[in-house]
Amino acid sequence: MRRTFADILNGAGVDVFAEYHSLHMLVFQRYGFYSDMEECFEWMPFSGTAYNLRDFNERNQFDFEHAEYTEDLDDLLLFCEYVYNFAVRLNVLEDCGTRKASGIVRHINALADKIGYRFVHDGELWILVPRNDKIEAAAEVAPEGVGNDLFRYDYRGYKGDLDGKRKILASLASALEPPRAELSKAAKALTSDYFYLVNNLNIRHNNIDPADSGKYNDWVAQMPPGELEGWYDTVRDMSAAAFLLLEYLDKKDGIDETKQR
Structure with a gap:
């Protein structure tokens, strides 16, 4: 059976290799977005002490210009974050803003949505986290600023980072x-x-220091890091459930009134 244009697009799935290559072309082609990144580097708040973009890349081992092809999703995510953080700032700078910046922002947002990720704030930077319907629902009703913490927890950079x-x-x-x-x-x-759990899993209190006899928990102190991280994941999910429950409680009076009617 001959396939339609819509059939081809809807059944295409995600080709990491193709998506990386397309973004690479947008950024590094002649007169591409990279030239704007170089020209306006001094306006970037995350530039640190690097004196130009090449210095910044060398210090952080960002060699995207010479890595045009990859099938690794983590490489694609890092490349997206790298370009996006430049683009969103150039998009609002009067002296350095360009039409290319807004196009790059739209492209990467569309790509993030396609691969099932979303951008959230982590300090002054934008990071990509996987979409999670349950967490998104909880974040919508959580207090201002808290929702972002629910999202940030899933950032790949925090995997194995118990302190974070x-x-x-x-x-x-x-x-x-x-x-x-x-x-x-x-x-x-x-x-x-x-x-x-939050009081006994070394979250709010130091439960792994024998010197603190009132808070010390031998079971937690000897727990393998991977097992403890699994418990931390459970606590985050319970936090999300609690925020959703609070939203329900806010509507409880209205529900009771409706039942009476």
């Missing part, structure tokens, strides 16, 4: 402490389990 994940989880726990009593009334077991 611990800080995010501690921030989430702090946001859930004020409505703790309200949560407990609606879901006592969830609330009790959640705060037990």
Whole structure:
């Protein structure tokens, strides 16, 4: 059967090799976006002490210009983040803004959506995290700033980084402490389990130092890092569930009134 244009596009899937090559052409072709990155490098807040873009690339081992082809998804994600952070800033700079910057932003956003990722803030930088419907729903109803922490937790750079994940989880726990009593009334077991874990898995307290007899937990201190990270992932998911529960509780009076009617 002859396929239509729509059949071909909808069934194409994601070709990392092709996507990397297309972005590479947009950036490094003659008079491409890279020339704008070089010209306006001094305006980048993440430039550090590098004196130009070539110096910046050498210091950070960014050799995208000579790596035109790859089938590695992590390489594509890093390349997207590299270009995107330049593009979003050039897109709003009056002295350096270009039409190419806005086109690059649109292209990379479309690519991120295609491969199932989204951009979120990590400090002053934009990073790519995998889309997660449950986390997105929780982030929409979480307090301002907290939703971004829910997203950041899934950043590939945090995999194996227990300290980084611990800080995010501690921030989430702090946001859930004020409505703790309200949560407990609606879901006592969830609330009790959640705060037990954040207080005993070396998240909010130092549970691995024998000198702190009041907080020390021998089981946690001897736990393999991979196992502890698995528990941390569970705590993040429980945090998301708690924020969704709080949203339900905000609507509870309206639901009860509707039931009475």
